[in-house]
Amino acid sequence: MVIPIYNEAANLDEFFRRLLEVLERLAVSYEVVCVDDGSTDETLARLIERRARDPRLKILSLSRNFGKEVALSAGIEHSSGAAVIPIDCDLQDPPELIEEMVAQWRLGYDVVYATRHSRPGDGLAKRLSARMFYRLLDAVSEVPIPSDAGDFRLLDRRVVDALLRLPERSRFMKGLFAWVGFKQTELSFEREGRNAGSSAWTYWRLWNFALDGVTSFSSLPLKIWSYVGVVISLLAFAYALFLAVFKLARGINVPGYTSLMVVVLFLAGIQLITLGVIGEYLGRVYTEVKHRPLYLLREAHGFEQYEDRT
Ligand code: UDP
Ligand code: MG
Numbered sequence: 001m002v003i004p005i006y007n008e009a010a011n012l013d014e015f016f017r018r019l020l021e022v023l024e025r026l027a028v029s030y031e032v033v034c035v036d037d038g039s040t041d042e043t044l045a046r047l048i049e050r051r052a053r054d055p056r057l058k059i060l061s062l063s064r065n066f067g068k069e070v071a072l073s074a075g076i077e078h079s080s081g082a083a084v085i086p087i088d089c090d091l092q093d094p095p096e097l098i099e100e101m102v103a104q105w106r107l108g109y110d111v112v113y114a115t116r117h118s119r120p121g122d123g124l125a126k127r128l129s130a131r132m133f134y135r136l137l138d139a140v141s142e143v144p145i146p147s148d149a150g151d152f153r154l155l156d157r158r159v160v161d162a163l164l165r166l167p168e169r170s171r172f173m174k175g176l177f178a179w180v181g182f183k184q185t186e187l188s189f190e191r192e193g194r195n196a197g198s199s200a201w202t203y204w205r206l207w208n209f210a211l212d213g214v215t216s217f218s219s220l221p222l223k224i225w226s227y228v229g230v231v232i233s234l235l236a237f238a239y240a241l242f243l244a245v246f247k248l249a250r251g252i253n254v255p256g257y258t259s260l261m262v263v264v265l266f267l268a269g270i271q272l273i274t275l276g277v278i279g280e281y282l283g284r285v286y287t288e289v290k291h292r293p294l295y296l297l298r299e300a301h302g303f304e305q306y307e308d309r310t
Contacts, residue, residue: 001030002075002086004068005047006037010196011090012046019087019095020054026102032057035075038065044299051301058302066295068200069171069209072151074295076160078303084155086173091195093152100187101154110182113146113153119191133210137175141217145178146186158182168216169287169294172209175217215284222281225274232267 001019008015023030034057036044044061051057060074072086083105087093097114104112119127134147151173155163162180201209214221300306 001032002072002079002084003032003034003089004037004071004075004086005034005039005043005089006065006068006071006200007039007041007043008089008197009039009041009043009046011194012043012050014195015089015091015095016050018091019098022095022098026099028102030056031079031081033075033079034059035071036061037068037071038062048301055302059300060297060303061299063296063298068151069173069212070295072173073171074297076155077164078300079160082157084157084160085153086151086155088150088152090197090199092191092193093150094189094192097152097187097189098154104185104187105154105156108183109185110156110159111153111177111184113149113177113184113186115146115149115186115188116191117148117188120193122191122193129206133213137210137213137217140214140220141175141178143175143178143181143217145175145217146184149174149186151177153177156182169290169292170212170216170284171294172213172216175213179217211280212284215280219281221277225270225277228270232270 001023005012019032034047036047036059038061044059047057047059051059058078060078062071062074066074076084076086083102085098085101087095087098093114101112101114119130122130131148134145138145138147155177159177159180159182162182163176166176166179168176297306
């Protein structure tokens with residue numbers, strides 16, 4: 001199990017109660033890699049306390065809040081199981097589904113992802129925007145990305161190893177999971193509300209997350225402008241012809257302030273949008289070439305390679 005955790009002290013007890021119950025019932029050997037994503041509450045202390053009782057719990061603590069995608073990558077990188085299941089710890093991903101995932105895995109599937117057939121736990125705005133985003137992403141992306149599937153899924157070791165070979169810094173996990181391919185199947189569940197606390201994702205953060213998704217898996221926003229340009233040029237050419245003929249037939253026609261303003265402002269708008277789109281990609285290219293480490297660890301508990309850091 002890989003669990004990204006950011007300020008979730010209030011959820012830990014209930015989460016672990018339900019998770020461990022399921023894992024015990026499954027009667028498999030397991031490890032639980034908890035990634036503390038720079039929490040500022042007592043999350044880390046609670047995890048360490050819990051580890052003292054159950055050494056199957058391993059803890060990575062990042063040096064600051066790096067965001068869920070990075071926390072998840074860190075956890076997956078440090079996992080050692082034959083299958084890895086990332087799960088949120090606010091109980092929006094029901095641990096009980098793990099049993100069904102493992103059953104499908106044993107049937108030979110490499111990826112078993114959980115789609116939310118309904119999400120009564122989220123508000124209307126969030127449901128609608130999430131729905132629109134997933135549809136749009138699937139439409140523009142180079143690889144089909146399953147709609148309404150989150151990070152809650154089972155990954156075979158083969159898939160995990162493939163994921164770890166992807167070097168990019170902008171980790172849009174849902175897309176990366178889809179990109180690697182392998183034999184996939186889906187389960188559906190109803191996504192409940194959070195157990196306690198509120199989502200750390202503001203709309204601004206979600207918007208940037210959406211941009212990350214689109215820019216990581218599609219270059220359509222970059223290329224579309226050549227086509228827009230061609231169409232506008234053709235229209236402009238037709239209009240120029242019309243004006244020339246009109247002038248020959250009727251002489252000079254001075255009024256035209258309105259149409260001039262419209263054309264100038266419209267084209268200026270399009271050019272700024274185009275520049276903005278290029279900027280979005282360029283910014284991400286810059287992030288990639290800087291080659292900074294994806295995350296920094298402050299503490300690690302239960303990992304041999306860091307024994308001195310615990
Ligand atoms: N999370 C994280 N880092 C962050 C934000 C969230 O590790 O910067 C974790 C959080 O603790 C939870 C999971 O990611 O386990 C999902 O977060 P949240 O419930 O806020 O997202 P939502 O369910 O609204 O998509
Ligand atoms: Mg949540």
